[in-house]
Amino acid sequence: MNKKERSTQHYSSSQKILFVGEGDFSFSACLARQFGSAVNMVATSLDPEEMVYTKHWSCETHLEELKRLGCLVLHEVDVKEMSRHPTLIHMEFDFIVFNFPHAGHFPWLCERNVQLIKMHRKLLKAFFESASEMLSSGGEVHVTHRDDFPYNRWKVEKLAKGAGLYLKEKVEFQKDYPGYHNKRGGGIKSNKTFPLKDSYTFKFSVITWESKDDDDEDNVSSGRLSDEIEGILPVMNRLHFNIILSLACHLIRLGYEFSWKSKTFDCFARSGREMRQFHTRNLYVLLFLGASLALVSALVLTKGLKGSPPWPWTTTDAMRQKEFMNPGNGLNEKSVRERLRPRDAELERVEAGLARARALIREGTTNWSSISAPVGADYVPQGDIYRNATAFHRSYLLMEKLFKIFIYKEGEPPLFHNGPCKSIYSIEGVFFSLMEGDTHFRTQDPDEAHVYFLPFSVVMIIHHLFDPIVRDKYVMKHVVSDYVKVISQKYRYWNRSLGADHFMLSCHDWGPRATWYVPQLYYNSIRLLCNANTSECFNPRKDASIPEINLIDGETIGLTGGLPPSKRTILAFFAGGLHGRIRPALLQHWKEKDEQVQVYETLPEGLSYPDLMKKSKYCICPSGHEVASPRIVEAIYAECVPVLISQHYVLPFSDVLDWGSFSIQVSVNEIPNLKKILLGIPQDRYIRMQERVKQVQQHFVVNNPPKRFDVFHMIIHSIWLRRLNVAI
Numbered sequence: 001m002n003k004k005e006r007s008t009q010h011y012s013s014s015q016k017i018l019f020v021g022e023g024d025f026s027f028s029a030c031l032a033r034q035f036g037s038a039v040n041m042v043a044t045s046l047d048p049e050e051m052v053y054t055k056h057w058s059c060e061t062h063l064e065e066l067k068r069l070g071c072l073v074l075h076e077v078d079v080k081e082m083s084r085h086p087t088l089i090h091m092e093f094d095f096i097v098f099n100f101p102h103a104g105h106f107p108w109l110c111e112r113n114v115q116l117i118k119m120h121r122k123l124l125k126a127f128f129e130s131a132s133e134m135l136s137s138g139g140e141v142h143v144t145h146r147d148d149f150p151y152n153r154w155k156v157e158k159l160a161k162g163a164g165l166y167l168k169e170k171v172e173f174q175k176d177y178p179g180y181h182n183k184r185g186g187g188i189k190s191n192k193t194f195p196l197k198d199s200y201t202f203k204f205s206v207i208t209w210e211s212k213d214d215d216d217e218d219n220v221s222s223g224r225l226s227d228e229i230e231g232i233l234p235v236m237n238r239l240h241f242n243i244i245l246s247l248a249c250h251l252i253r254l255g256y257e258f259s260w261k262s263k264t265f266d267c268f269a270r271s272g273r274e275m276r277q278f279h280t281r282n283l284y285v286l287l288f289l290g291a292s293l294a295l296v297s298a299l300v301l302t303k304g305l306k307g308s309p310p311w312p313w314t315t316t317d318a319m320r321q322k323e324f325m326n327p328g329n330g331l332n333e334k335s336v337r338e339r340l341r342p343r344d345a346e347l348e349r350v351e352a353g354l355a356r357a358r359a360l361i362r363e364g365t366t367n368w369s370s371i372s373a374p375v376g377a378d379y380v381p382q383g384d385i386y387r388n389a390t391a392f393h394r395s396y397l398l399m400e401k402l403f404k405i406f407i408y409k410e411g412e413p414p415l416f417h418n419g420p421c422k423s424i425y426s427i428e429g430v431f432f433s434l435m436e437g438d439t440h441f442r443t444q445d446p447d448e449a450h451v452y453f454l455p456f457s458v459v460m461i462i463h464h465l466f467d468p469i470v471r472d473k474y475v476m477k478h479v480v481s482d483y484v485k486v487i488s489q490k491y492r493y494w495n496r497s498l499g500a501d502h503f504m505l506s507c508h509d510w511g512p513r514a515t516w517y518v519p520q521l522y523y524n525s526i527r528l529l530c531n532a533n534t535s536e537c538f539n540p541r542k543d544a545s546i547p548e549i550n551l552i553d554g555e556t557i558g559l560t561g562g563l564p565p566s567k568r569t570i571l572a573f574f575a576g577g578l579h580g581r582i583r584p585a586l587l588q589h590w591k592e593k594d595e596q597v598q599v600y601e602t603l604p605e606g607l608s609y610p611d612l613m614k615k616s617k618y619c620i621c622p623s624g625h626e627v628a629s630p631r632i633v634e635a636i637y638a639e640c641v642p643v644l645i646s647q648h649y650v651l652p653f654s655d656v657l658d659w660g661s662f663s664i665q666v667s668v669n670e671i672p673n674l675k676k677i678l679l680g681i682p683q684d685r686y687i688r689m690q691e692r693v694k695q696v697q698q699h700f701v702v703n704n705p706p707k708r709f710d711v712f713h714m715i716i717h718s719i720w721l722r723r724l725n726v727a728i
Helices: 026-035 049-055 059-068 114-132 156-162 209-221 227-268 272-305 317-324 333-340 345-362 389-402 426-436 458-465 474-490 493-497 519-523 583-590 609-615 631-637 668-679 683-700 711-724
Strands: 017-020 041-044 072-074 093-099 135-146 165-172 199-206 405-407 451-453 502-506 526-529 570-575 597-600 616-622 641-645
Touching: 017 026, 026 041, 026 059, 049 059, 059 072, 093 114, 114 135, 114 156, 114 165, 135 156, 156 165, 156 199, 345 389, 345 711, 389 711, 405 426, 426 502, 426 711, 458 474, 474 493, 474 519, 493 502, 502 711, 526 711, 570 609, 570 668, 583 597, 583 616, 583 668, 597 668, 609 616, 616 631, 616 668, 631 641, 631 683, 641 668, 641 683, 683 711
Parallel strands: 017 041, 017 093, 041 072, 093 135, 405 451, 451 502, 502 526, 570 597, 570 616, 616 641
Antiparallel strands: 135 199, 165 199
16 A cells, blocks of 8 residues: 555554445444545445435435545445345455444334344344355454343354354444444434443454364363363263163163072072172172273263264264364355255255346347247337346246246135225235236245245225224234234245245335334335335335326226327326325416416316326326325326326336336426426427337236236236346
8 A cells, every 4th residue: 555554443544344234324434534545445334325315314425435535335235145245245354344233123122122132133143144254364343232231132242153253352332433423223213323331342253273272271261161062061961871871771680680689599598609709790790881981971071072073973963063164174154054954955946947047137148949938929028118128028038937926825805815906006906816816927836936925905904904093003013913923834935035035015005014013024025015115115126116006997998098299288287186295396386377287286177187188298297195106107098208206216117117218207396397397308309208108008007817018917027026136
């Protein structure tokens, strides 16, 4: 390095440092300022970049400073899987720093709750396992953590030891980092600080044989059993038991023989010399057995202290792990667990098929004969409405050929296997109905399934169980958590993946809330939601946005079509209630004030909502109470270019569709200039956009039975991509 090395607390500018779980990035920014450079630093957050800015308004200056000083900033880095992150996978670090780890804040769980503590332990266990693979020689893992109740129940040292890390030092955490502000990171108080009393930095390093020997000496000198002795105690107990049992059998036999002999001598008056010979012979037998017991015990103890099993048939799982952990064979604890874990042949077969599919999708050249389109299929995705038409087509064909879904049969209508078909939540009922009757993707064999569907309907739970006066939303908790408990106890698939290959679907505003009550469903499972709001922890990497479709009378025929561009006389149109945060601004500026931009809260008599959409060039689609709006699909059905006004909204099928090619996106601040923006769009550009709206229409149409590339198949494809964990 050209610059002089600078140090502060435990770190220096010459060391390669990885910061994980950053909140507002103030800690890494503090060190970067003191070093004057951040070229050796990588700072990461679990949340997407947009959510970081939402949770922590102060992060902007810290992120700008880090990037200016050369720090690599990464978002959406899960500490449980960071060793496999595409950017971090080949990196090694001198220090990996995780300040105040936390598995998440839930309003119904306090910090001393056993369930939450288990979640914290699970998080740290996976973190230590992943971090141990990313350390350079002599590297350290630093975890700053409160050590008072109930945080001391996390057992940080024990979790680290299970990942092959030993506690090198434990020092009191001094908040001597100018500009650093600890943040909660979750819930409505995510940007608030918390007390730092009894906080310590735990410094862990990889266990070596030298450090192990030192620890053993310390343990012996302090009068405590070493880990090796503790490890062989079960073996010793078994051997002692077998020998003692044998000795007891011999004693019983001898006692019986002695009793019989005594009676014999009494009856036949044998000489005293014969009696003495009998007792002497039995005494020799007892001495021999006692000596054997002492010898075997000595052998067990001696060989156990050397870390090897006394006999091949007495090797325990824990001792096999120690044998595999020998540094000479290049294995770590993770590979040991893989060797000891029972194989799941069905899962391996499913995963192998998915791996082949990933490779085919990612390859530029593909053997198309192996994934040819079905007979009679004539549509080939192409054009500007797609982000990558070729990759989408390839992925879609593979989905049609391979993808299998298992639906749990547990649960009875109306709460399960059922949904509404005549409301703005119609997509729930449509999907349930089409999925239950599907013969192409649905499988009756759970072992061949790629994903598992949890068929509960949030709309029906609210409709049948929610009391509008009492307003107890915990009815969802009882239904959803009990259902997951039932299927997790009856089947092995939920526990096998911790819910990661399961999915649920909801178009109700409370759909995300219904998953709060089962942390694995909330954090791991695929959630298909209309209310795809990133500020409410919608994660586009695992969750999928689905369109909100309003089937007023349940009919799916005759919903599409509109006038040609030359006969569309209205520039822009909207009619809808005054609710949410965006609509008041829209109505304030444009309500019944302009002939070209027709905005109504309530339509005047004689005017038809569908007819006005079909006569308009642009249809305004602002968010209401929640981010999703059925007007987007209504505009597409009417062949009217959507004007999207929303915040934190992930648009439906946006991993495949390029919404910028067939819609206009306007920010809330630009609402006063709405007319100017729309008039500024050239006519030829509008014509192209309107043609693309007509082209994309087929992906939002409901068909019964389903047709290729319609909304049902697009939803299935969204699940397929997330199960594959592939972006196209």
